[in-house]
Amino acid sequence: EDQVTQSPEALRLQEGESSSLNCSYTVSGLRGLFWYRQDPGKGPEFLFTLYSAGEEKEKERLKATLTKKESFLHITAPKPEDSATYLCAVQSFSGGYNKLIFGAGTRLAVHP
Amino acid sequence: NAGVTQTPKFQVLKTGQSMTLQCAQDMNHNSMYWYRQDPGMGLRLIYYSASEGTTDKGEVPNGYNVSRLNKREFSLRLESAAPSQTSVYFCASTHRGHTTYEQYFGPGTRLTVT
Numbered sequence: 001e002d003q004v005t006q007s008p009e010a011l012r013l014q015e016g017e018s019s020s021l022n023c024s025y026t027v028s029g030l031r032g033l034f035w036y037r038q039d040p041g042k043g044p045e046f047l048f049t050l051y052s053a054g055e056e057k058e059k060e061r062l063k064a065t066l067t068k069k070e071s072f073l074h075i076t077a078p079k080p081e082d083s084a085t086y087l088c089a090v091q092s093f094s095g096g097y098n099k100l101i102f103g104a105g106t107r108l109a110v111h112p
Numbered sequence: 113n114a115g116v117t118q119t120p121k122f123q124v125l126k127t128g129q130s131m132t133l134q135c136a137q138d139m140n141h142n143s144m145y146w147y148r149q150d151p152g153m154g155l156r157l158i159y160y161s162a163s164e165g166t167t168d169k170g171e172v173p174n175g176y177n178v179s180r181l182n183k184r185e186f187s188l189r190l191e192s193a194a195p196s197q198t199s200v201y202f203c204a205s206t207h208r209g210h211t212t213y214e215q216y217f218g219p220g221t222r223l224t225v226t
Contacts, residue, residue: 042220043219044155046215049214087155100157102156105154
């Protein structure tokens with residue numbers, strides 16, 4: 001069964017304290033792995049897509065990496081505005097359509 | 113360019129009432145989706161439309177119906193609302209390139225069924 005697990009569920013950081021969020025997955029035929037940011041009361045905002053093991057993508061203080069079993073979202077020197085829930089999803093082709101399977105998310109709080 | 117828009121933003125229904133959630137996108141995307149998001153769970157797919165004129169069930173379709181009105185609009189209908197349908201509903205549309213796949217979400221509709 002296709003599954004996505006994110007850890008930790010919640011993370012509290014001090015401003016400037018770098019850390020990583022984990023997304024582990026089991027899926028038959030990975031077509032892509034996605035990272036989203038979600039602010040309270042808003043829809044998920046697309047951040048990155050990774051397609052193959054070894055691929056890395058960066059955006060400001062965020063860097064996403066992918067292996068065959070998991071992805072990491074590294075946050076370097078975070079600021080309070082990075083506080084949000086970060087969602088991971090994997091794309092697979094199953095049941096006749098492309099579908100995204102989402103993890104439950106990691107709630108990140110960055111304190112000044 | 114508004115992206116994906118949803119109406120209403122909030123709604124309270126009584127058990128048994130019906131309503132339609134509206135979604136529109138202005139990015140000329142072929143595929144559109146409806147998800148629900150519940151605390152502690154990932155987004156779950158309710159229905160999707162791969163292209164204008166087609167709709168198919170996702171993971172949790174029971175109690176819902178959809179209409180792909182045209183390329184821009186995709187609506188979700190609750191015929192007889194139940195408390196278990198209290199959730200936040202998100203519409204999304206997908207850009208599919210030769211080597212890329214990007215899904216964009218609307219702001220959500222927060223539905224409470226009492």
